[in-house]
Amino acid sequence: MILEQFSLKGKVAIVTGASRGLGQGMAVGLAEAGADIVGVASGDMTSTQKEVEAVGRRFVPVPADLRETTKVIPGIIEKTIENFGKIDILVNNAGIIRRQPTLEFSEEYWDEVMNINLKSAFFLAQAVANQFIKQGTGGKIINIASLLSFQGGILVPSYAASKHGIAGITKTMCNEWAKYNINVNAIAPGYMATDNTAPIRADEKRNQSIQERIPAGRWGNTRDLNGAVVFLASSASEYMHGHVLCVDGGWLAR
Numbered sequence: 001m002i003l004e005q006f007s008l009k010g011k012v013a014i015v016t017g018a019s020r021g022l023g024q025g026m027a028v029g030l031a032e033a034g035a036d037i038v039g040v041a042s043g044d045m046t047s048t049q050k051e052v053e054a055v056g057r058r059f060v061p062v063p064a065d066l067r068e069t070t071k072v073i074p075g076i077i078e079k080t081i082e083n084f085g086k087i088d089i090l091v092n093n094a095g096i097i098r099r100q101p102t103l104e105f106s107e108e109y110w111d112e113v114m115n116i117n118l119k120s121a122f123f124l125a126q127a128v129a130n131q132f133i134k135q136g137t138g139g140k141i142i143n144i145a146s147l148l149s150f151q152g153g154i155l156v157p158s159y160a161a162s163k164h165g166i167a168g169i170t171k172t173m174c175n176e177w178a179k180y181n182i183n184v185n186a187i188a189p190g191y192m193a194t195d196n197t198a199p200i201r202a203d204e205k206r207n208q209s210i211q212e213r214i215p216a217g218r219w220g221n222t223r224d225l226n227g228a229v230v231f232l233a234s235s236a237s238e239y240m241h242g243h244v245l246c247v248d249g250g251w252l253a254r
Helices: 002-006 021-032 046-054 069-084 107-135 157-180 195-202 204-213 226-233
Strands: 012-016 036-041 059-063 089-092 139-144 182-189 244-247
Touching: 012 021, 012 069, 012 107, 021 036, 021 046, 021 089, 021 226, 036 046, 036 069, 046 059, 059 069, 069 107, 089 107, 089 226, 107 139, 107 157, 107 182, 139 157, 139 226, 157 182, 182 226, 195 204, 226 244
Parallel strands: 012 036, 012 089, 036 059, 089 139, 139 182, 182 244
Antiparallel strands: none
């Protein structure tokens, strides 16, 4: 039956940036579909753990600063295998944004954003893909892209570059890893009510202009990605490879 294909019962998912916002929402959504969760974040994941455990799934927190790629990635893999014996799903969600006029944009801001948003996503996906191949099971990798995978934005050059990069590596990984039964896809959220967008929502004029352009008439919330992430994590999406799925309230249709 088709609904059974969406079940994640018995699956193990690593979710980065799991302490709050979209990462927390997706971790809980995957748990509701049956998956146990390994949460990776530099912040406190207590509330995420409580929500995951409330739906009867296990949650293992792995505190990690993803700027230290080579130091932390092996430990994330080891901790997951130690607790669950396998990995089935990776959601590369961790990300930050820095705002500054492009004429003044600092190298520090550039490196900070690119290292977390793009470099860590690539090397964590690489490590997980190698584990999938070792297991002989295949698996699902879901990268979190953005509307700025398609647009340039304002005051966010490194963020836009990193999210264009996420779309690019999603396609590159798909081309090389599909033969191993690894599905690599991405989700591009629209304007979501998270900490990253707080400064924009606080600007009354800009907030109004954004909402007026969104056909759905509202900002997205932390649960709006759950249908997409469960679909891409499940066997219902077996023939999807290298796709960037927009969940944007219709923004790009305007």
